[in-house]
Amino acid sequence: MSLRIVTYNIHKGIGNDGKFNLDRTIRLLHESDADVICLQEVDHDVPRSGHQNLAAVIAGELQMEFRLEVNVRLKHGAYGNATLTRLQIQDSKNLDLTWRIKKKRGSLVTRLLDAEKREFLVYNIHLGLAAFERSWQLHRLLTSDFHREYHDNAILIAGDTNDSRHRLNQMVEVGGFKDTCQTRLQRSNFSFPAYAPVIRIDKIYYNKYWKLLKHHVMQGSLARITSDHRPVWADLELLAGKADS
8 A cells, every 4th residue: 555745845825927826736736646745835824825724725625634834924924834634643743943043944743644544754844045054954853852752653754855965865864764766866856946947855755664666756837837846746655563553
């Protein structure tokens, strides 16, 4: 039994044409046929997106459950990360990854049950723009009390890493995770900017309790215009082990 996870920075529902159009986002995510969706830059009660709770709207259209954690507070409203799923949600929490005076960042951690009632965790991340900031954030995540408690469970990390030079690879590998992308320099695996991708910053990592089946960056006209990022998905199989307990 396989599971499909998608990561997608939706850019507040604003496309490369400068227009807010959430219908495009919903159509693209529907096409992905995902079991779990990790979204970044999700508005909540912000004027530019019609004061909507974008996570609730998208989840409703896709008939999914969701969790939303806002990190960046604006004059009116806020935005952050949202995790949507057709599976059962156990609970969720937000791990603060904010470095000093830099923009507020966090990892939305969601505990889920697959179709066979096996537990696994999803870390939905959106890391900072500076290399030192990203290194600090990933270290903070992988050394957090929460991760120490759950590190021996099936875990997926997905999101916008902003790590175009893959400098976090060694830290990820030391932490027991692998990148779902096996051919990192292949152009079809680039995800940013969406209209003509030249770098790969939207990534999915998995630990030893998973078997990787496929990695894919969505193509086509809708993927090019809907956001400044393209959706990335991976198919994985949850293996027997600690996750069964």
